[in-house]
Amino acid sequence: MQLKRLLTLRTVVATSAGLTLASSCFLAAVQVAGYVLGDSAWIAILIGGSLCLLSAACFSELNGLLPSAAGIRLYFSRAFNEQISLVISIFYMLIVVIGVIGAESYILSRILSESFPAIPPYGWIILLLLAVTGMNVRGVKIAGTFQDIITYGLVVSLVVMALIALYRVDFQLTAPLNPGGTEGLINAIAIGIFLYVGFEWVTPLAEEVTKVPLVSRGMFLALGVLSVVYAVFTVAMTASVPKEMLTNSAIPQMIFARTALGDAGAVWMVVFSLAATITTFNAGLMNVSRFMYAGAREHVLPAVLSRISPRFFTPWVAILALLGIALAVSAIVLLTHRYMLLVEMAAAVESIVYALAGLAVISLRRRMADCERPFRIKGGLLVPLLTFIVFAVLAVAVMLENRLVFAGLLAGALVCWAYVKTMVPYLKEKHRSRRSANRRRPARLKGQ
Amino acid sequence: MAEHCEITESLKVFRDNFNQNERLKKMNRDWDRVIAIKATDIDSLHTLTLRKGDLSLREGASETPDLVVISDSETLADLFYGDVTPTEPYLNGTLKIQGSEDDIIRLDFISLMIWGE
Incomplete structure (x- = not known):
């Protein structure tokens, strides 16, 4: 019995990198540059990418051991317990979706309203979210060859734009190896983790690739490509425009594109940002709506979220619920201009999840010691332990740097914990009592 | 532990319910798939084939399924x-x-x- 498998390494890399490349990444990239001296942002970006390789190794082992689209929900339930897994999964989805949608919609709306001022920023947000919601309800998925074209197009575009800019300013390295103090470097790396948010969301493709190890290889390659592209682009940005101007703007990439390449650069960047945001939104909304649907199906979220469209086979209630959340979050961000808070929160949560992935590997080496592992990290427990320590330190660094991040995450974690302790048992019991009254499997056959 | 015949019966019930649901058949008429169902604790293999909205069942494995459903016999029968x-x-x-x-x-x-x- 041989399963049909179609996807190649090229698509795995494109999907992993494509989920990560977003308009808000440039914001994180200039913040990274702001924490370090001179042209040394590339050091923090490459270190961040290298550290993500550690977590990629952990995800590769977990995915090989438990190949499932359920991802961290399953890994953490086996490694820790059901409740912890549920709290972390809900918390992760909540913060990442709020963080990415909030920051991304804010940035793109600013870019578009600067280019087309007749429509106010919130108008652009509504238009964009309605378009992506429509795509999701209709089941339109940016995947396969189309995803390849967009991702590789974006990567080439960024590198070419950066090289042209560096050539035009007759770039000379100034202090490329001197990032300054350790604290600044740690903070730069911690924020730099946002640049790689979502690379591991490619693991559900494990059953669709021609060879299972391609998922691991694809994640590693995607991280390598992203690290180099971000490093080159960030150096080009800071070489072309004063750092202060970039770090004080919500749309540094537009300032850079206009400074380096004039109006043509601005148009280029608008097109780039639209493509990057739409692919991120499309994949993000699809993944989170499916998570909500699955949660409703296992009776941990309200049953109404499992309603599906009979025409398009999509969880339309979950998608519309997400639209409501996205519109509310975008409005709040637009009013408060606290987009950086969301970026920092998403970076911290991502670090927490990576740290827990390291712990999960350690736990499962003991709990599922005899199970087959297509990918086993070499060097015993060194890499998972390092992953846990490094990402725990980075998460703490982000929270210490901005106490609002800590307060926001603590509040979010407590709400998720209270929900799992009170609402989930209620929903499960409600379903259990209804199910036992309507059992279909004939009793006479049971237990024979 | 369920027996092979219980899994077969459950799959027949699933197949019949699918085929009696005209709306479901219409919705899946362009979703042609071969689904293998395999029990882990007993020797039991089935294949569900969906062609142009019609679902058929046969015992034994398919060579190149699009989906493989694997679980213990109890879970498969309940499922x-x-x-x-x-x-x-x-x-x-x-x-x-x-x-x-x-x-x-x-x-x-x-x-x-x-x-x-």
């Missing part, structure tokens, strides 16, 4: 009788489904439309 949703055992690792994520979701949608919440 196809609609006494448990696929999501619960899938998320706790009792049920393994090999195939594309879109196909896995579609299979769950079908189960939901046959058996309800």
Whole structure:
């Protein structure tokens, strides 16, 4: 019995990198540059990418051991317990979706309203979210060859734009190896983790690739490509425009594109940002709506979220619920201009999840010691332990740097914990009592 | 532990419910798939084939399935009788489904439309 498998390494890399490349990444990239001296942002970006390789190794082992689209929900339930897994999964989805949608919609709306001022920023947000919601309800998925074209197009575009800019300013390295103090470097790396948010969301493709190890290889390659592209682009940005101007703007990439390449650069960047945001939104909304649907199906979220469209086979209630959340979050961000808070929160949560992935590997080496592992990290427990320590330190660094991040995450974690302790048992019991009254499997056959 | 015949019966019930649902048949007329069902604790293999909206069942394995549903016999019997949703055992690792994520979701949608919440 041989399963049909179609996807190649090229698509795995494109999907992993494509989920990560977003308009808000440039914001994180200039913040990274702001924490370090001179042209040394590339050091923090490459270190961040290298550290993500550690977590990629952990995800590769977990995915090989438990190949499932359920991802961290399953890994953490086996490694820790059901409740912890549920709290972390809900918390992760909540913060990442709020963080990415909030920051991304804010940035793109600013870019578009600067280019087309007749429509106010919130108008652009509504238009964009309605378009992506429509795509999701209709089941339109940016995947396969189309995803390849967009991702590789974006990567080439960024590198070419950066090289042209560096050539035009007759770039000379100034202090490329001197990032300054350790604290600044740690903070730069911690924020730099946002640049790689979502690379591991490619693991559900494990059953669709021609060879299972391609998922691991694809994640590693995607991280390598992203690290180099971000490093080159960030150096080009800071070489072309004063750092202060970039770090004080919500749309540094537009300032850079206009400074380096004039109006043509601005148009280029608008097109780039639209493509990057739409692919991120499309994949993000699809993944989170499916998570909500699955949660409703296992009776941990309200049953109404499992309603599906009979025409398009999509969880339309979950998608519309997400639209409501996205519109509310975008409005709040637009009013408060606290987009950086969301970026920092998403970076911290991502670090927490990576740290827990390291712990999960350690736990499962003991709990599922005899199970087959297509990918086993070499060097015993060194890499998972390092992953846990490094990402725990980075998460703490982000929270210490901005106490609002800590307060926001603590509040979010407590709400998720209270929900799992009170609402989930209620929903499960409600379903259990209804199910036992309507059992279909004939009793006479049971237990024979 | 369920027996092979119980899994067969559950699959027949699933197949009949699918084929009696005209709306479901219409919705799936362009979703041609071969689904293998394999028990881990007993010797039991079945193949469900969906062609142009018609679902058929036969015992034994298919050479190149699009989806492979793997679990213990109890879970499989309960699953196809609609006494448990696929999501619960899938998320706790009792049920393994090999195939594309879109196909896995579609299979769950079908189960939901046959058996309800």
